[in-house]
Amino acid sequence: MRNGLRNKGLRRYDSPMKHRPTVKDVAKAVGVHASTVSRALNPEKRGRLSDDLVARVLAAAETLGYRTNALAASLRTRRSMAVGVIIPDITNPVFPPILMGIEDALRAQGYISVVANTGNDSERARIAVEQLTARRLDGLILATALRRDPLVDLCLARGMPAVFVNRRDETRRIPSVVSDDEAGVQLAIEHLVALGHRRIAHIAGPSITSTGFARRRGFEFAMAEVDGAPRPPLVVEARTYGRDSGHQAFLELLALNPKVTAIVTSNDLLALGCCDAMREARLSCPADISITGYNDMPLLDIVTPPLTTVRIQHHEMGAEAARMLIDIIENRERRAAMDIVLKPDLVVRGSTAAPRATPAKLQLAEP
Amino acid sequence: MRNGLRNKGLRRYDSPMKHRPTVKDVAKAVGVHASTVSRALNPEKRGRLSDDLVARVLAAAETLGYRTNALAASLRTRRSMAVGVIIPDITNPVFPPILMGIEDALRAQGYISVVANTGNDSERARIAVEQLTARRLDGLILATALRRDPLVDLCLARGMPAVFVNRRDETRRIPSVVSDDEAGVQLAIEHLVALGHRRIAHIAGPSITSTGFARRRGFEFAMAEVDGAPRPPLVVEARTYGRDSGHQAFLELLALNPKVTAIVTSNDLLALGCCDAMREARLSCPADISITGYNDMPLLDIVTPPLTTVRIQHHEMGAEAARMLIDIIENRERRAAMDIVLKPDLVVRGSTAAPRATPAKLQLAEP
DNA sequence: CGGATCTGTGCAATCGTTTGCCCATAAGAG
DNA sequence: CTCTTATGGGCAAACGATTGCACAGATCCG
Numbered sequence: 034m035r036n037g038l039r040n041k042g043l044r045r046y047d048s049p050m051k052h053r054p055t056v057k058d059v060a061k062a063v064g065v066h067a068s069t070v071s072r073a074l075n076p077e078k079r080g081r082l083s084d085d086l087v088a089r090v091l092a093a094a095e096t097l098g099y100r101t102n103a104l105a106a107s108l109r110t111r112r113s114m115a116v117g118v119i120i121p122d123i124t125n126p127v128f129p130p131i132l133m134g135i136e137d138a139l140r141a142q143g144y145i146s147v148v149a150n151t152g153n154d155s156e157r158a159r160i161a162v163e164q165l166t167a168r169r170l171d172g173l174i175l176a177t178a179l180r181r182d183p184l185v186d187l188c189l190a191r192g193m194p195a196v197f198v199n200r201r202d203e204t205r206r207i208p209s210v211v212s213d214d215e216a217g218v219q220l221a222i223e224h225l226v227a228l229g230h231r232r233i234a235h236i237a238g239p240s241i242t243s244t245g246f247a248r249r250r251g252f253e254f255a256m257a258e259v260d261g262a263p264r265p266p267l268v269v270e271a272r273t274y275g276r277d278s279g280h281q282a283f284l285e286l287l288a289l290n291p292k293v294t295a296i297v298t299s300n301d302l303l304a305l306g307c308c309d310a311m312r313e314a315r316l317s318c319p320a321d322i323s324i325t326g327y328n329d330m331p332l333l334d335i336v337t338p339p340l341t342t343v344r345i346q347h348h349e350m351g352a353e354a355a356r357m358l359i360d361i362i363e364n365r366e367r368r369a370a371m372d373i374v375l376k377p378d379l380v381v382r383g384s385t386a387a388p389r390a391t392p393a394k395l396q397l398a399e400p
Numbered sequence: 401m402r403n404g405l406r407n408k409g410l411r412r413y414d415s416p417m418k419h420r421p422t423v424k425d426v427a428k429a430v431g432v433h434a435s436t437v438s439r440a441l442n443p444e445k446r447g448r449l450s451d452d453l454v455a456r457v458l459a460a461a462e463t464l465g466y467r468t469n470a471l472a473a474s475l476r477t478r479r480s481m482a483v484g485v486i487i488p489d490i491t492n493p494v495f496p497p498i499l500m501g502i503e504d505a506l507r508a509q510g511y512i513s514v515v516a517n518t519g520n521d522s523e524r525a526r527i528a529v530e531q532l533t534a535r536r537l538d539g540l541i542l543a544t545a546l547r548r549d550p551l552v553d554l555c556l557a558r559g560m561p562a563v564f565v566n567r568r569d570e571t572r573r574i575p576s577v578v579s580d581d582e583a584g585v586q587l588a589i590e591h592l593v594a595l596g597h598r599r600i601a602h603i604a605g606p607s608i609t610s611t612g613f614a615r616r617r618g619f620e621f622a623m624a625e626v627d628g629a630p631r632p633p634l635v636v637e638a639r640t641y642g643r644d645s646g647h648q649a650f651l652e653l654l655a656l657n658p659k660v661t662a663i664v665t666s667n668d669l670l671a672l673g674c675c676d677a678m679r680e681a682r683l684s685c686p687a688d689i690s691i692t693g694y695n696d697m698p699l700l701d702i703v704t705p706p707l708t709t710v711r712i713q714h715h716e717m718g719a720e721a722a723r724m725l726i727d728i729i730e731n732r733e734r735r736a737a738m739d740i741v742l743k744p745d746l747v748v749r750g751s752t753a754a755p756r757a758t759p760a761k762l763q764l765a766e767p
Numbered sequence: 768c769g770g771a772t773c774t775g776t777g778c779a780a781t782c783g784t785t786t787g788c789c790c791a792t793a794a795g796a797g
Numbered sequence: 798c799t800c801t802t803a804t805g806g807g808c809a810a811a812c813g814a815t816t817g818c819a820c821a822g823a824t825c826c827g
Contacts, residue, residue, distance in 0.1 A: 086775080100533065105813035106814050109814050133517065167470040191420075435784090442785090472782070
């Protein structure tokens, strides 16, 4: 990918693309030097110019329809006022709200975002970082972090400011904004325990992701405190964060221990996958097994059953990450070395209830 | 916004940012001129150089960790190999799959995408177009089109290649890739009619959007053919494409005519909003009223009731739009003047059933 | 009235790549 | 042995904006 940007030679220089007026054209129109125009156009350097001149330049720029060429400006200033956002899968409903938060915060400071979607492919993620670096963005927000993520080294090697959002790298060399996953899982468990559950299992997200790992650890820690809980704790790891992985993990879990009365999942889609599997197995949620999700993605209130889940502050998380990155970019080191951890909430809906007095007759064969 | 890109002066030129090797550094290392390096790095211009030299340049570039500065290259070539995508609301589940289609097709041709989200705000959309133009992107894909959209004039004035996806401008000055909305609505109506419905109403999307308008028109045309249908056709226009707008529109519709037995909505979220309202009103869907959505967004299969809807080819639509745009950018005018219309499908689920009062058992005349 | 201090602008050098044009050297032709 | 004709690469001028420095004229001070 050293040369992703070659002119394919298909458009000639004499292309019909309109000639865009440059700072020189404006200068000519006003009868001053280009540098003067540049200064007049920049509010921060305008001070030393006469008000009259500034007004004339502005007027001329307006009538000519002048727009500054961001490419040229960035090349010269080494600042693009743009940051890249790397997302594993934009179709996962967790990310759009985070993205909105990022955009809102960036816009407030005059930055724009460039979003790259990697489809959970680490090679594509690497390429995305390379491309965004090649375009000289001012920084990167990574929502893709694995627990040990090579992107960290890449960013560090390229001297590219970066922050993690939602996930983070275990080496902690890059600041992050995350939700407190251990606390979130604990909320779910406390809720289930209060309902009377003891045989609570966990369907974990991929352990290479920081969220999957942290939530699992939170589960194991919290369950260690629960009297009468299975030892060791019951955990099945899903292959991905997708609905069908949840389906599959549910079947594995039931094969492992058919007596579970509640499942804490690492993500809403996994939870929905469990519901799919239960429906197929003619089990009822929450009558037979209670299920909790994680993230509180949209529409969870009208699926069947409405899913009890842990809500995280997506928008705020994105906004905080963006603000942090800008601080780093602009050398306000105030926040450069900090991690921000937001608190999650539990949203109780219909997928959790007290366990049956006698465990349901499960139709799945025991191994 | 003439100057979104000013250096805020917060990072000095002597910043600790690593010195990135340039083509000159590579040239020095190999002992040739920078122009030679440039040629060696470009497969298409490599022909006139000796194989040996090319190999040495490549090796030197590799060891120095050279990456071409896309900014500088774009400035010189006037090509950025990047296209902008303007989306009204990324949290609307319709758009991520379209975006994926766009990205996939772009990537296949070596382009990258820059996504801007406008939050349904036409002023922000304008600013986005300005910014992307300022960054000299090669083209724009617009998913925001209103029926009479000022962005069209803006793109045309700036000489910026553009295509519409999912929506389109009525003036038809910009090519588009859309789904056949009239056909889609007709599918829904035929299905309902086959079930025995006659008093079918429509909850339309905002009439300023091309989709809202086209689906409404499709509804009116198709209903004109239905014997025993209300005259004039029953239509309520929702304020936005959001769930609560659907809720509200449903109440208006019922106030207007309490006897409807089926509702064709312009969008899944509107349909879900209707379901919300029905639940509150202790009405049952589909027993009391059948409802169809539009778009087949994710999770519709597990909401209650599972929604009958019109599926459109999101991914393909995005991909086709991207391919079309690239054709235009690269002056292959083959497709420049065409519109592409994809065919929708009906997905029958649980939200539609025979009307309650129907005396005879109606056989499902459905494929 | 000479010199010091401002003010307002122009000059020219960057930023890093690309490419039209020209010029060596070598090879082949006559 | 001289004259073309390829080859292989160097030169320098773009692309468009920014900015340190210089400098002319105006203002001010003693």
